[in-house]
Amino acid sequence: MSATGAFAVTEYRDRTARAQAAMAEQGLAALLLTTEPDIRYFTGFLTRFWESPTRPWFLVVPATGKPVAVIPAIGAHLMAQGWLDDIRTWASPDYEDDGVSLLAEALADCVPAGGTLGVPQGRETHLRMPLASWAALQTALPDRHFGSDAYILRDLRMVKSPAEIARIETACAIAGRAFARLPEIARGGRPLDAVFRDFQRLCLDEGADWVPYLAGGAGPGGYGDVISPATDTPLAAGDVLMLDTGLVHAGYFCDFDRNLSVGPPTAEVARAHERLIEATRAGFDAARPGATASDVFRSMASVVGETGVGRLGHGLGMQLTEPPSLIPADDTVLTPGMVLTLEPGITLGPGRILVHEEDIVIRETGAAWLSPPADRMEVLET
Amino acid sequence: MSATGAFAVTEYRDRTARAQAAMAEQGLAALLLTTEPDIRYFTGFLTRFWESPTRPWFLVVPATGKPVAVIPAIGAHLMAQGWLDDIRTWASPDYEDDGVSLLAEALADCVPAGGTLGVPQGRETHLRMPLASWAALQTALPDRHFGSDAYILRDLRMVKSPAEIARIETACAIAGRAFARLPEIARGGRPLDAVFRDFQRLCLDEGADWVPYLAGGAGPGGYGDVISPATDTPLAAGDVLMLDTGLVHAGYFCDFDRNLSVGPPTAEVARAHERLIEATRAGFDAARPGATASDVFRSMASVVGETGVGRLGHGLGMQLTEPPSLIPADDTVLTPGMVLTLEPGITLGPGRILVHEEDIVIRETGAAWLSPPADRMEVLET
Incomplete structure (x- = not known):
């Protein structure tokens, strides 16, 4: 790994070549x-x-040759350490013209009059620039068509390279070690917000670069949701504690969770947890090259049944959640190199759910675990 | 503070009333x-x-009454703990219609035919939904105008309430305590990436909920930029180490930094650091109600002179960086309740800059420190 965390240049060259091949097929000039x-x-x-939303950043991938960066000057020093040759900068924020003319020029260089440029605009995307600048850009280039990227970015990014998978695997291993140390910091009487704080410290201690995501919950026999912030309510006997982390190693996420019982679980909770493990294994078995995302969904849904909770997993990589989605409507065909989470959930009663999650990679021969798969529910001291 | 971290309901009622008054002035129905x-x-x-980019979330603020949430079902449990009455949900992700019809319905309820709805689209904003959904929404509501929010959100959010300021102050105090403990973890021979990791642990230890932002640098007599990730290069005598953190307490950021010298600083570095402190104080003195953001910029620029580095500060709150910008072009008039960073920089040579940053709040009588202002350069063991 380079000082800046970049992969070998061949990796970026290959990605660019693959994008350009797809662009040619779609008739996109950039x-x-x-x-x-x-x-x-x-x-x-x-x-x-x-993390700072102030400045827009742009990259133009032309039909041939290296990408062109059009970025705020504050990023020039770092971008110049990478493989690009053409880095155009401006002093952002510029209230008159925050990069729009510079970007229009770069696009005019790459896209002939009458040509089409592709912008990601489908599911799970957004345009990270002010709408007013977006309108100004289109006005500045009246004879270029602004089309969709035809999901080229999604399709490329969905299949990870060995170097990417290695980073996700390392992230998973770090989180696995932190989860194994949970009994050090979580027991009856400890407030949930203190557990959240300490768990992030464990993640850093075990080697995380940072911990962008931590969610969880705790409650008697289950928790209300998986997205609420931690309260200062102390853990109590009979609580199920769930922690779900997306920590980052070298720019790549893991995303999996653990459910622990404060004192012995009730029979209902123990059974539910077993079913979640069983559902995860069913998903693992179904996740083979040639199967679809919806096949994997159905394999897990058949175990958790009517009590299932929403989406049962998703892609994972530079973002905490990526395509595909393990839902009935997603017919993405799994191919080697895809990294997925398996995330079955069960509803036990009003305000009481249990969600389990593991991370896998699709290999030629089937799925392989990236997270160390849980096989039982750990019990914490009361 | 409620279990979910929300303020008292009166705070949200007041904000909504202020927004609605501004909307009436601008002729916006929602x-x-x-x-x-x-x-x-x-x-x-x-x-x-x-952190998950998969699902879009929407809020509609009507001309009268409470806002209407149009959100993925996964957020219903948490949103229902707040003050809203009208929470409309769908099972996202939905590949056919990811909330667009539901949102169009809610907007049609609030905006009469021929009416205008305002969407933030100016500086420092973006639209967090797929462009394709945005186009579909406009098609679904052909007789409503989609206009700008006339910077209503910016203007409202720029002036913080006492409850907001208290949270930022707490975040600053947490970071101040963590910075004071830097000698525990930073000295000659320690790799920069280990210092980054350990500093985040100190932030959590001192009470941060999480640490979304940490940047910094280290190098002989200055660093190359302020945005690069940490390398594993060990700190060496003569290095200037800078750490800049945006940690979060109850949803609010601090954003300030510290520069430390590994062993005694050179005369050049010591003098540069003194000038940065002097510039920060000049900014502090200039930051009074009635002065503009550009006045504060000029007061600091007059100290750091031609070697100044870009923008010299910005707003701060729920985001690491917010309007206004301390640049010559920003004529925002400062008013009590605004929270700003003062962030003067100096270029000492090629690849060698020094940047200092503190956080302040504007009171009736002038500025007050939120971060504990540094008055000298700490020296670390070699």
Whole structure:
């Protein structure tokens, strides 16, 4: 890994070549990208500075040759350490023209009059620039067509390279070690917010670069949802504690959880947890090259049945959640290199759910675990 | 603070009333909001689940009455703990219609035919939904105008309430304590990435809920930029180490940094650091009600002079960086309740900059420190 966390240049060259082949098929003269993962995919540009929403960043992938970066000057030093040759900058924020003219020029260089540029605009995408700038850009280029990217980015990013999979695997291993240490910090009487804080410290201690995502819940015999912030309510005997982390290693996420019982679980909870493990294994078995995302959904849904909770898993990589979705409507065909979460859930009663999650990679021969699969419900001291 | 981290209901009622007064002035029948801070501003909906880009979330602020949430079902349990009455949900992701019809219905309820709805589309904004869904929404409502929000959201959010300021102050105090403990973890020979990791642990240890942002750098007599990820290069005598954190307490950021010298600083570095402190104080003195953002910029620029580095500060709150910008072009008039960072920088040579940052709040009588202001450069063991 380079000092900046980028992969070998061949990786970016290959990605660009694959994108350009797909662009040729779709009749696209260029791609215009605006989000962190899409830009990093072709450049290796890795920084937590995206946390600041102030400045827009642009990458243009032309029909041939290397991508062109059109970025705020504050990013020039870091971008120049990567493989790109053409890095155009402006002093952002510029209230008169925040990169729009510079971007229009770069696009005019790449897209002939009458040509079409592709912008991701389908499911799970957004345009990371002000709508007013987007309108100004289209006005500045009246004889270029602004079309969709025809899901080229989704299709490319959905299949991970060995180097990407290795990073996700490392992230999973870090989280696995942190989860194994949960009894150090979680027991009856400890407030949930203290457990959340301490668990993030364990993740860092075990090697996480940072912990962008931590969710969870705790409650008697189950929790109300999986997205609420932690309260200061102390854990109590009979609670099920769930922690779900998306920690990052070298720019790649893991995303899996653990359910623990404070004191011995009730028979109902123990049975539900067993079914979740069983559902996860069914998903694992179904997740083979040639199967679809909906096949994997159905394999898990058949175990959790009518009590199932929504989407039962998703892609994983530079983002915590990526395509595909394990839902009935997703007919994405699984291929080697895809990384998925298996995330079956069960509703036990009003305000009482249990959700389990593991991470897998699709190999030629079937699925392989990336997270260390849980086989039983750990019991915490009361 | 409620279990979900929300403020008292009166706070949301007041915000909504102020928005509605501004909407009436602008002739807007509703606001359509799609981003985390804009939605949280009116609802208190606080969750780290926004890390998942998969699902769109919508809030409609009508001309009178409470806002209407149009959100994925996964958020219903948490949103229902807030003050809203009208929460409409769908099972997202839905590949046929990911909330668009439901949103169109809600907008049709609020905006009469021929009426205009306002969407944030100016500087520092983006629309957090797929462009394809945005187009479908406009097609579904052909007799409604989709206009700008006339910077209503920016103007409202720029002035913080006492309850908001208290949270930012707590975040700053947490980071101040973590910075004070830096000598525990940073000294000559320690790799920068280990220092980054350990500093985040200190932040959590001192009470941060999480640490979304940490940037920094280290190098002999200065660093190359302020956005690069940490390398494993060990700190060495003569290095300047800078750490810049945006940690979060109850949904609100701090954003300030510290520069430390590994062993005694050179005269050049010591002098540069003194000038940065001097510039920060000049900014502090200039930051009074009635002054503009550009006045504060000029007061600091006059100290750092031609070696100044870009923008010299910005707003701060639910986001790491918010309007206004301390740049010559920003004529925002400062008013009590605004929270700003003062962030002067100096270029010492090629690839060698120093940036200092503190956080302040504007009071009736002038600025007050939120971060504990640094007055000298700490020296770390070599």
